[in-house]
Amino acid sequence: MPRGGFGRSLGYALAGLAHAWRTQANLRFHFGAALLVLLAAFMLGVPAGELSLLCLTIALVLVAEMFNTALEAVVDLYTRRYHPLARVAKDVAAGAVLLAAINAVVVGVLVFYPYLMALLHRISSAGGGIK
Numbered sequence: 001m002p003r004g005g006f007g008r009s010l011g012y013a014l015a016g017l018a019h020a021w022r023t024q025a026n027l028r029f030h031f032g033a034a035l036l037v038l039l040a041a042f043m044l045g046v047p048a049g050e051l052s053l054l055c056l057t058i059a060l061v062l063v064a065e066m067f068n069t070a071l072e073a074v075v076d077l078y079t080r081r082y083h084p085l086a087r088v089a090k091d092v093a094a095g096a097v098l099l100a101a102i103n104a105v106v107v108g109v110l111v112f113y114p115y116l117m118a119l120l121h122r123i124s125s126a127g128g129g130i131k
């Protein structure tokens with residue numbers, strides 16, 4: 001049965017996601033790290049506002065990775081030979097992913113720091129109580 005415009009577009013978008021997932025080890029790594037971060041946030045009781053910030057930050061990294069993959073494909077479509085502009089395009093796209101990843105580390109430290117400190121404090125207080 002032929003799909004309508006929206007169904008077709010959704011299918012293409014999902015195919016793009018599946019292709020990136022299959023071919024990009026970095027995307028799988030970032031996704032796995034994101035799941036661990038979200039799990040830790042739930043366990044530490046990080047509230048919804050800060051959880052949203054973490055989700056936005058994670059999405060920024062994954063979206064940058066997807067655009068990097070798309071740009072690599074376009075460059076490779078244009079030329080497989082060495083070209084200084086091809087290098088610039090790929091390096092700048094990779095730099096964008098790096099920036100997003102550095103931002104994610106900074107946001108992660110800022111969000112998790114007080115919760116980790118509180119947890120350490122609780123653990124050390126409990127240890128003191130046992131003596």
Ligand SMILES: Nc1ncnc2c1ncn2[C@@H]1O[C@H](COP(=O)(O)OP(=O)(O)OP(=O)(O)O)[C@@H](O)[C@H]1O
Pocket residue numbers: 024072079080081082083084086087088090091094
């Ligand atoms: N056609 C080209 N001309 C010049 N330099 C290129 C070209 N293709 C790749 N490079 C250089 O090699 C680097 C790696 O390119 P490549 O396409 O292998 O990206 P990658 O990040 O290794 O890909 P993937 O994300 O699929 O692992 C680029 O960042 C660029 O510096």
